[in-house]
Amino acid sequence: MFAVLILMIILFLWKWLDIRSFSDLQNCVKLIFSGNGQHIVSNLFQVDEKSQRHGGELVASVLKAHGVKEIFTLCGGHISPILVASENLGIRIIDTRHEVTAVFAADAVARLRQSIGVAVVTAGPGLTNTITAVKNAEMAESPLLLIGGAAPTLLKGRGALQDINQLVLFRPLCKYTARVQRLRDIVPTLRNAIKVNREFNFNVKIALNYYLRCHVSRQFGAAWLPQDITPLPTSIAMPKSEKVCEEFISCSYAKYTNRYSGRPILLNCNYIIKGAVCDFRLSYGRILSKKSKIIIINRNKNQLTKNEKAFWNSDVSVQADVASTLFQVSKDIGNSSYCVPSEWIALLRKKENDKEESNFKKITEEITNGFLNPLNFLSRLDMVLPDNAVLVADGGDFVGSAAYIVRPRGPLQWLDPGAFGTLGVGGGFALGAKLVYPDCPVYIIWGDGSSGYSLMEYDTFTRHKLPITGIIGNDACWTQIAREQVVMFKSSVAVDLLVS
Numbered sequence: 001m002f003a004v005l006i007l008m009i010i011l012f013l014w015k016w017l018d019i020r021s022f023s024d025l026q027n028c029v030k031l032i033f034s035g036n037g038q039h040i041v042s043n044l045f046q047v048d049e050k051s052q053r054h055g056g057e058l059v060a061s062v063l064k065a066h067g068v069k070e071i072f073t074l075c076g077g078h079i080s081p082i083l084v085a086s087e088n089l090g091i092r093i094i095d096t097r098h099e100v101t102a103v104f105a106a107d108a109v110a111r112l113r114q115s116i117g118v119a120v121v122t123a124g125p126g127l128t129n130t131i132t133a134v135k136n137a138e139m140a141e142s143p144l145l146l147i148g149g150a151a152p153t154l155l156k157g158r159g160a161l162q163d164i165n166q167l168v169l170f171r172p173l174c175k176y177t178a179r180v181q182r183l184r185d186i187v188p189t190l191r192n193a194i195k196v197n198r199e200f201n202f203n204v205k206i207a208l209n210y211y212l213r214c215h216v217s218r219q220f221g222a223a224w225l226p227q228d229i230t231p232l233p234t235s236i237a238m239p240k241s242e243k244v245c246e247e248f249i250s251c252s253y254a255k256y257t258n259r260y261s262g263r264p265i266l267l268n269c270n271y272i273i274k275g276a277v278c279d280f281r282l283s284y285g286r287i288l289s290k291k292s293k294i295i296i297i298n299r300n301k302n303q304l305t306k307n308e309k310a311f312w313n314s315d316v317s318v319q320a321d322v323a324s325t326l327f328q329v330s331k332d333i334g335n336s337s338y339c340v341p342s343e344w345i346a347l348l349r350k351k352e353n354d355k356e357e358s359n360f361k362k363i364t365e366e367i368t369n370g371f372l373n374p375l376n377f378l379s380r381l382d383m384v385l386p387d388n389a390v391l392v393a394d395g396g397d398f399v400g401s402a403a404y405i406v407r408p409r410g411p412l413q414w415l416d417p418g419a420f421g422t423l424g425v426g427g428g429f430a431l432g433a434k435l436v437y438p439d440c441p442v443y444i445i446w447g448d449g450s451s452g453y454s455l456m457e458y459d460t461f462t463r464h465k466l467p468i469t470g471i472i473g474n475d476a477c478w479t480q481i482a483r484e485q486v487v488m489f490k491s492s493v494a495v496d497l498l499v500s
Helices: 002-016 020-031 039-043 056-067 080-088 101-113 131-139 183-198 206-222 241-250 282-285 322-336 342-363 374-385 397-404 424-436 448-463 478-491
Strands: 071-075 092-095 117-121 146-147 254-258 270-274 293-300 314-321 390-394 444-446 469-473
Touching: 056 080, 056 183, 071 080, 071 101, 080 092, 080 117, 080 478, 101 117, 101 131, 101 146, 131 146, 146 183, 270 322, 293 322, 342 390, 374 397, 390 397, 390 424, 390 448, 397 444, 397 469, 397 478, 424 444, 424 448, 444 448, 448 469
Parallel strands: 071 092, 071 117, 117 146, 254 270, 270 293, 293 314, 390 444, 444 469
Antiparallel strands: none
């Protein structure tokens, strides 16, 4: 029995350490007893703590060995290591203005060169933007390799930026899909993907006509019989306000955090989180003070409890409609003796004034390179915008600045990509906004990078007689990506644009 237990422990460690050969075992033992000063876990997993290398080098080496001459891309933080390493090995990096263009270009290379075409895009919207082009390549049976970024493995399911189930979207379109979770799996995974891509495609033709008839009949069968077309009833959780009101009134003051707000100003107060989620926007809940009482309101149970117990704890969790809950609480408070503490209002006002003073100093600074001060421009824009203006934000640095300089004129008069961080929403959002509010002026605030996604939609605006104003901040760079990439990798590959 003891021998069996020992054997089970050995097999568990063998699997856990991912020892794939006898030489792996030898190297593991050698490192453990080498006295190299590394942590025992590093030696067990055969890690060099001083290494400056990264997984992008492995990707680039495999692509180079398979004769890849160019990569089509649109930059992103997840893929910077691949782009830099590939350029260093002499693979040409062609950066486009939309991910769908990158995949179309790779498809063309595959067809014309009769070899593999490669596109590399960032996670989330970077990948979802390619779906049309991937389907096009599938229909043409082009040997296309699409490499996409992904949220960190450790943060999967915690509401990380652009954390979605990406593989489920691509499995119906691709002969091979995989998620690499360890660096050592990069090489075999890429080799296998390229092998599968290059193999001959066999079309199934057995009983094809019969199959098509059954399939189409099933698709259209009984489609036109009379059916109820009225809206189905919905079930929306409504508030039971007694407990919420009691907790709210017991607080000396509260800081509201909603889905459109920035991070809370006060770290030592009480919070009502209404509709917001404790994901990356609120540092997974770590920004909330441990000393505070926290009331969270959300319709969705998963969103209500996101990262709770790991980084934060709620005093009251209300699964209900946010607006109805707050309306009911407001009525209850109005009937009570509660009043907002004046010192809290004074503190908020002081912090707001300090922020405005800091912004004013930046707004009035002279730019030494002769270009316009973007903050000064945005401040002047804010002064002249009419009260009924609808603002659409689509970009990185320039739009990030606009978010705290240009004031939304009212509720539902500011549209931005939201938590998914999708660039390219400008044209579509503006089109929809103008149709909903035909009498309101609509302004798109673009970064020069993001403008490339939807500038062509001015054809649509013109044909449908929809006057929309576009404003582009031209800093000639994908600056949000460059800020980290240049510092970390000493390269600006794929992030530089031209001054227009």
